[in-house]
Amino acid sequence: MNRKQHLVFAGACIAILLFGAGITMLGSVKQALMGRFVLDEMGAGTLFSILPLGILFGSLLFGPASDRYGYKYILASCCFSMFLGFEGVVYATSFGLLKLSVFLFGLGGGAINGATSALVSDLSEDGKGANLSVLGVFFGLGALGMPLVLGAFEKVVPYEIIISIIGGLCLLSGLFYLMIGFPPAKLSGGFPIKEVQKLLRDPVLIMIAFFLFCQSSLESIINNWSTSYLIGVKQFAGNLALFALSLSVVGMTVMRLLLGSVLRKCTQDKLWLGAFSLLILGLSLLTWGKDRWIIIGALVLIGAGLAGGFPLMLGMVGQRFKQLSATAFGIVLVLALAGNMLVNYLMGLIVQYAGIHLMTVAILLEWLVMGVLCFCILRKNRLG
Numbered sequence: 001m002n003r004k005q006h007l008v009f010a011g012a013c014i015a016i017l018l019f020g021a022g023i024t025m026l027g028s029v030k031q032a033l034m035g036r037f038v039l040d041e042m043g044a045g046t047l048f049s050i051l052p053l054g055i056l057f058g059s060l061l062f063g064p065a066s067d068r069y070g071y072k073y074i075l076a077s078c079c080f081s082m083f084l085g086f087e088g089v090v091y092a093t094s095f096g097l098l099k100l101s102v103f104l105f106g107l108g109g110g111a112i113n114g115a116t117s118a119l120v121s122d123l124s125e126d127g128k129g130a131n132l133s134v135l136g137v138f139f140g141l142g143a144l145g146m147p148l149v150l151g152a153f154e155k156v157v158p159y160e161i162i163i164s165i166i167g168g169l170c171l172l173s174g175l176f177y178l179m180i181g182f183p184p185a186k187l188s189g190g191f192p193i194k195e196v197q198k199l200l201r202d203p204v205l206i207m208i209a210f211f212l213f214c215q216s217s218l219e220s221i222i223n224n225w226s227t228s229y230l231i232g233v234k235q236f237a238g239n240l241a242l243f244a245l246s247l248s249v250v251g252m253t254v255m256r257l258l259l260g261s262v263l264r265k266c267t268q269d270k271l272w273l274g275a276f277s278l279l280i281l282g283l284s285l286l287t288w289g290k291d292r293w294i295i296i297g298a299l300v301l302i303g304a305g306l307a308g309g310f311p312l313m314l315g316m317v318g319q320r321f322k323q324l325s326a327t328a329f330g331i332v333l334v335l336a337l338a339g340n341m342l343v344n345y346l347m348g349l350i351v352q353y354a355g356i357h358l359m360t361v362a363i364l365l366e367w368l369v370m371g372v373l374c375f376c377i378l379r380k381n382r383l384g
Contacts, residue, residue, distance in 0.1 A: 020142025054106020
């Protein structure tokens with residue numbers, strides 16, 4: 001990358017960091033919002049369902065718009081939407097305005113998530129997966145940093161001020177995008193509907209989409225159900241279970257940093273073998289481990305094993321579909337989000353009617369399906 005491209009890459013990293021912070025924002029201030037708007041658990045659940053809905057809409061819209069008009073105004077608009085979302089959470093005077101604010105954040109954030117990934121892929125002549133891993137590090141820092149900052153300053157600075165400051169950073173990011181140069185739009189004429197239809201029939205893209213469906217749903221199982229598993233099956237205290245989950249995110253973030261640096265030159269085959277090995281080792285220790293530190297280590301291994309899924313697969317998409325990279329990214333990310341929502345719901349039914357102990361069985365099934373899909377994707381991609 002040249003100096004101009006590094007500036008654009010830095011802007012993408014800042015935007016995805018702010019999106020990561022927003023993703024964990026609602027969970028971090030849930031109790032405060034319930035008290036402020038007199039909400040029960042159902043009302044709070046409504047907010048958590050609106051967020052992925054906004055992200056889904058953003059993921060649907062960014063691809064065609066970015067390929068046709070370029071990234072500059074799309075990313076700037078998304079930052080402004082996130083700004084309105086953050087500030088709305090702080091200043092909303094009714095539950096309706098709060099819901100609208102959460103949707104606006106999800107809309108802008110979903111588009112930011114996809115557009116920054118497609119942008120980094122377009123900027124990278126080689127090492128697309130490695131650079132996407134670096135981008136993922138900033139998402140992890142944002143997701144980890146938000147609850148840590150809110151917790152550290154809980155008795156010193158009101159949460160409203162912290163969220164308002166982060167919203168202000170979104171506004172500044174949007175203005176920054178308007179001031180710097182971006183790669184030109186890839187499509188100069190009308191949008192090529194026939195080319196998109198070819199994308200939807202491409203077997204590699206379809207398999208990658210279903211792989212990321214499983215990847216996203218597996219991440220959802222770990223993020224949403226592992227604490228319940230640790231408490232219910234392994235007799236962890238609540239605070240220790242949350243600590244273990246945080247270390248799983250640390251494991252993912254550190255591994256993405258390694259993928260973007262010291263492991264940059266490793267072959268795809270070696271990286272995928274390492275990823276699946278870490279996952280099955282972590283799952284085995286989580287299932288049969290007795291010592292609490294071994295179980296915590298198992299979650300770190302699982303996080304590290306999951307780290308390469310999105311960057312490596314999206315890098316393959318960017319390399320294979322350069323002319324419509326953002327549209328291709330949008331297709332696979334929408335299906336990934338659908339997997340997150342669907343499997344999370346199904347896991348809730350399994351826990352309710354059969355028990356949380358089956359979480360590890362669900363992870364094993366996901367691991368097997370992902371292994372078969374990964375083998376087929378790599379083989380088909382080599383054959384062209």
